[in-house]
Amino acid sequence: xxxxxxxxxxxxxxxxxxxxxxxxxxxxxxxxxxxxxxxxxxxxxxxxxxxxxxxxxxxxxxxxxxxxxxxxxxxxxxxxxxxxxxxxxxxxxxxxxxxxxxxxxxxxxxxxxxxxxxxxxxxxxxxxxxxxxxxxxxxxxxxxxxxxxxxxxxxxxxxxxxxxxxxxxxxxxxxxxxxxxxxxxxxxxxxxxxxxxxxxxxxxxxxxxxxxxxxxxxxxxxxxxxxxxxxxxxxxxxxxxxxxxxxxxxxxxxxxxxxxxxxxxxxxxxxxxxxxxxxxxxxxxxxxxxxxxxxxxxxxxxxxxxxx
Amino acid sequence: xxxxxxxxxxxxxxxxxxxxxxxxxxxxxxxxxxxxxxxxxxxxxxxxxxxxxxxxxxxxxxxxxxxxxxxxxxxxxxxxxxxxxxxxxxxxxxxxxxxxxxxxxxxxxxxxxxxxxxxxxxxxxxxxxxxxxxxxxxxxxxxxxxxxxxxxxxxxxxxxxxxxxxxxxxxxxxxxxxxxxxxxxxxxxxxxxxxxxxxxxxxxxxxxxxxxxxxxxxxxxxxxxxxxxxxxxxxxxxxxxxxxxxxxxxxxxxxxxxxxxxxxxxxxxxxxxxxxxxxxxxxxxxxxxxxxxxxxxxxxxxxxxxxxxxxxxxxxxxxxxxxxxxxxxxxxxxxxxxxxxxxxxxxxxxxxxxxxxxxxxxxxxxxxxxxxxxxxxxxxxxxxxxxxxxxxxxxxxxxxxxxxxxxxxxxxxxxx
Numbered sequence: 001x002x003x004x005x006x007x008x009x010x011x012x013x014x015x016x017x018x019x020x021x022x023x024x025x026x027x028x029x030x031x032x033x034x035x036x037x038x039x040x041x042x043x044x045x046x047x048x049x050x051x052x053x054x055x056x057x058x059x060x061x062x063x064x065x066x067x068x069x070x071x072x073x074x075x076x077x078x079x080x081x082x083x084x085x086x087x088x089x090x091x092x093x094x095x096x097x098x099x100x101x102x103x104x105x106x107x108x109x110x111x112x113x114x115x116x117x118x119x120x121x122x123x124x125x126x127x128x129x130x131x132x133x134x135x136x137x138x139x140x141x142x143x144x145x146x147x148x149x150x151x152x153x154x155x156x157x158x159x160x161x162x163x164x165x166x167x168x169x170x171x172x173x174x175x176x177x178x179x180x181x182x183x184x185x186x187x188x189x190x191x192x193x194x195x196x197x198x199x200x201x202x203x204x205x206x207x208x209x210x211x212x213x214x215x216x217x218x219x220x221x222x223x224x225x226x227x228x229x230x231x232x233x234x235x236x237x238x239x240x241x242x243x244x245x246x247x248x249x250x251x252x253x254x255x256x257x258x259x260x261x262x263x264x265x266x267x268x269x270x271x272x273x274x275x276x277x278x279x280x281x282x283x284x285x286x287x288x289x290x291x292x293x294x295x296x297x298x299x300x301x302x303x304x305x306x307x308x
Numbered sequence: 309x310x311x312x313x314x315x316x317x318x319x320x321x322x323x324x325x326x327x328x329x330x331x332x333x334x335x336x337x338x339x340x341x342x343x344x345x346x347x348x349x350x351x352x353x354x355x356x357x358x359x360x361x362x363x364x365x366x367x368x369x370x371x372x373x374x375x376x377x378x379x380x381x382x383x384x385x386x387x388x389x390x391x392x393x394x395x396x397x398x399x400x401x402x403x404x405x406x407x408x409x410x411x412x413x414x415x416x417x418x419x420x421x422x423x424x425x426x427x428x429x430x431x432x433x434x435x436x437x438x439x440x441x442x443x444x445x446x447x448x449x450x451x452x453x454x455x456x457x458x459x460x461x462x463x464x465x466x467x468x469x470x471x472x473x474x475x476x477x478x479x480x481x482x483x484x485x486x487x488x489x490x491x492x493x494x495x496x497x498x499x500x501x502x503x504x505x506x507x508x509x510x511x512x513x514x515x516x517x518x519x520x521x522x523x524x525x526x527x528x529x530x531x532x533x534x535x536x537x538x539x540x541x542x543x544x545x546x547x548x549x550x551x552x553x554x555x556x557x558x559x560x561x562x563x564x565x566x567x568x569x570x571x572x573x574x575x576x577x578x579x580x581x582x583x584x585x586x587x588x589x590x591x592x593x594x595x596x597x598x599x600x601x602x603x604x605x606x607x608x609x610x611x612x613x614x615x616x617x618x619x620x621x622x623x624x625x626x627x628x629x630x631x632x633x634x635x636x637x638x639x640x641x642x643x644x645x646x647x648x649x650x651x652x653x654x655x656x657x658x659x660x661x662x663x664x665x666x667x668x669x670x671x672x673x674x675x676x677x678x679x680x681x682x683x684x685x686x687x688x689x690x691x692x693x694x695x696x697x698x699x700x701x702x703x704x705x706x707x708x709x710x711x712x713x714x715x716x717x718x719x720x721x722x723x724x
Contacts (some may be wrong), residue, residue: 056362061462061708063365083724092419137586145533145595174595175580258574258723265724272428274715277363308404 021226054281064277076282080266084290087262090177091246094184098241101185106196107226111205124193127134132187139183143173143255144233175257183251188244192237199233200226235302239295246291258306263287324360343672364440366462374466376443380509380642385417387640388448388647391630392422394499396663406659410650416643426584427455434635438464441636448644450499454541456631457489457705465495472645473497476652479670483697484629488556497648500604500660501667501702503689504542504626507606508598509591513616518598519619521550525573533597535590536570538582540718541703543570545626546600554702555626560710567717574721582722591616601687604666618689620699627667627700661690 054072058064077084090298109120127135142149150173162168167178203226211221249264256262263283271280333521352609356376398405407418424430430451430687437444438459450714451459459465476497484498508518512533524534536543545555547566579594588605590596592613601618609616632651634644650656651670658676661668662684668691670679678685688696706714 053363058362059708059712060366062367064363066362137589140589140595141593142325144593169577172532175532252460254586258721261723269719269722269724272432274712274719276712276716 017276019048027061050157050281050284053277054285056278060275069278072282073211073286076279077286080283083261083263083266084286087246087287088262088290088294090181090184090252090260090262091242093181094188094245095192095238095242097181097185098189099238102237104194104235106193106200109193110200110203110238111231114179117299121197124190127186128190132250133254134307135187136183139156139179139186140174143182145172145214149173174255175260177256177260179255180251180260183255187248187251188241191240191244193241195236196230196233199230199236204230219235231302235299238298243291245286245296258286313476314555329342338666341597342605363438364485366435370712374463374636376466376639378641379639383640384415384643385419385640386447386643386647387419387421387445388644389423390450390499391419391424392628393502394664395420395451396660396695396708406651406656410647411651412451413644414643415523416646418647424450425451431455431458437491437561438636441637443639444635445537445634446450447638447640448637448647449633450630452502452539453487453489453629453631454703454705454711457487457634458711459635460490461708463638466636466638466641467494468497468634468645468648469642472642473649473652475649479652479654479657479672481669481671482690483627483692483700484669487629487702488706496633497652498629498669500630500664502628502630503604503667503692504537504546505601505618505620505689505695506605507591507600507609507616507618509596509615510592511611512594512597517617517619518622520621521546521600523580524598524600525569530597531576531578532580533595534573535583535596535599536579536589537587537600537602538584538722540715541628542602542626543582543600544714544718545701545703546621549623549626549701550621554699557704563714564611567615567721572599582711584662604664607665607687607689616666620696624699624701626703630666665690666679667692694721 017200052066053064054071055066055068056064057067057072062189081289105124109117109124113120131279141147144150149160150171153173158170159168159173162178163170167181168176173179173182207225207229208221215228216224246262247264249268250263252260252262252265266285267280267287270283334461369426382383386544395404397403404420407420408412411417428447430449434444434446434449457464480493480497484501485493487493487496490496504523506518506520510516513530518527518530524536541555544563548555548558548562551569552564553562553566563605570579578638581589583599585605586602587596591599591601592609594615602665603618606618607615608619632648634641637646651660654670654676655674657670658670658673658680661670662677662680663685667689674685676692677691684690692700
């Protein structure tokens with residue numbers, strides 16, 4: 001059908017162009033295919049499997065069958081809402097602490113570190129070179145009863161206050177809520193610092209100069225220029241900290257006690273110990289829903305929806 | 309892709325390029341895609357969930373189902389999964405002398421992996437394969453008695469052939485001969501016995517002894533510095549004994565009473581934590597003054613820290629066992645049985661016991677062990693004497709429903 005020879009051909013006929021454009025339209029989808037497949041196999045399928053498990057009833061011996069027993073969700077929530085609330089509280093507190101510690105650190109790296117910048121960045125990431133478990137166990141030494149940290153806190157009467165608030169227990173920090181929150185804060189701090197750093201680093205220093213030229217004080221510059229421009233980093237950092245922290249169970253297991261168990265411990269225990277797979281699956285979905293809700297509200301409120 | 313070549317474009321092309329960014333295929337933005345795929349996943353998920361048929365019964369009824377084609381004759385190898393630090397290591401820190409002797413003697417190479425860290429996790433790991441009647445790739449595994457009982461109950465362990473186990477049959481110590489969950493040891497042989505005892509750090513207790521669960525739970529001077537084990541049978545078993553009940557024959561009411569007793573200890577903040585293996589570091593530092601502990605750990609701790617002491621409660625103590633099993637569909641059953649039998653020869657058993665410091669389930673090792681280390685041969689935590697054996701109790705096996713109910717109550721005690 002090609003127009004060769006003869007009278008000058010009109011512009012290419014419609015059908016081939018259409019064919020080409022259809023093929024072209026499909027290009028992005030072809031490019032997406034590996035990612036979509038990956039998501040299907042490693043995300044969607046396990047989710048479907050767990051969703052199905054959560055509405056099954058039965059036992060290990062007799063097997064589990066889908067009976068659409070939705071009451072599992074209600075019972076799981078009724079039995080374990082304290083652990084849910086605790087998870088959100090601990091993860092929220094740890095996220096806030098990470099932000100308070102991480103922001104000045106990221107600011108320092110982005111604007112003041114100079115030639116030490118790379119070194120400091122490596123130091124932030126360095127803890128990742130050892131295992132998560134080892135890092136958490138190290139906190140048992142740091143916060144040991146009668147250790148330097150605990151003795152110092154005691155001398156400063158900090159423990160009197162925290163123990164009055166129920167965060168610590170008498171003269172010890174280990175096996176208390178405070179120890180768990182410390183562990184969470186420490187373990188997830190890099191997830192806060194790195195996005196904050198990236199977003200602060202992107203700010204053009206000339207904007208600061210411009211603010212100075214317009215007689216803005218350092219505080220005003222920070223409030224009106226730096227902070228708003230770093231919001232994407234703040235949101236990304238808080239999400240990257242809050243989401244894994246709320247599902248974490250290692251810190252609660254190793255640094256906590258019976259009354260500091262988070263929902264991750266419950267899921268682990270229901271799944272492996274009690275072999276109640278439906279309850280474990282239902283708990284996972286409730287956790288996912290709760291986190292999704294918190295995250296959506298957070299993103300809406302901070303006005304950074306475009307991050308998604 | 310010429311639309312994206314920004315340089316030297318004609319006006320209509322530029323316009324087309326702008327259009328393409330706002331509609332047409334440019335409309336495929338991240339957000340619309342996220343939304344679309346979210347909806348798609350939702351629909352797909354709903355359909356698939358409808359179609360999903362659940363988890364099949366775990367139990368394999370027909371006894372022959374566990375058996376496998378034995379490739380032992382053709383393939384001179386065996387795959388052995390064990391816990392970490394549960395096998396003797398040579399002076400070079402690399403070789404495993406007792407395994408090497410086995411290979412030298414039989415020509416069977418052993419693929420030894422330390423991939424078991426936790427009973428419940430290990431069960432979660434192998435369950436899908438065993439439930440589906442598939443080979444796990446392991447010919448020999450070591451699991452604690454309650455899990456061994458469950459695996460046997462589900463028909464996931466192969467029946468052992470006594471003809472391949474002459475030493476094991478002859479030398480198995482009387483204490484472990486007849487567990488209620490595997491009569492006559494048809495499917496399992498113990499790797500070691502694990503006494504649960506009371507341990508304390510004399511420096512942390514100010515030199516006082518701690519020798520009963522009652523003291524752990526009630527002594528005000530130990531408040532907040534007591535730990536129990538997160539292994540249900542050990543903590544509840546010790547409490548039952550302390551309350552004058554026998555873990556080998558207790559009722560639901562007894563169990564509930566023991567849980568209530570422990571719960572009271574938790575509520576009064578007497579109990580600091582329920583721990584896995586990690587109690588050893590806390591005990592050594594003195595953060596935990598006294599605890600329910602596993603004997604083998606204490607033997608090892610004592611070697612490094614003279615403040616660590618232990619006590620056998622007058623009420624008795626619980627002994628569990630870790631057991632060798634040949635999982636269903638294993639390819640090298642005979643080789644695995646020969647390996648089991650190897651560890652029931654006293655010189656080999658002595659060597660292993662001297663290294664792992666747990667109760668040796670093999671009779672006639674005293675002389676061999678004394679030759680390696682006389683102190684060990686006289687340690688009743690490794691070779692219990694008649695008095696020790698008399699105080700030892702086993703936790704009875706549980707019915708499936710009971711097990712679920714008890715684990716649930718114990719999980720509630722642990723706070724999860």
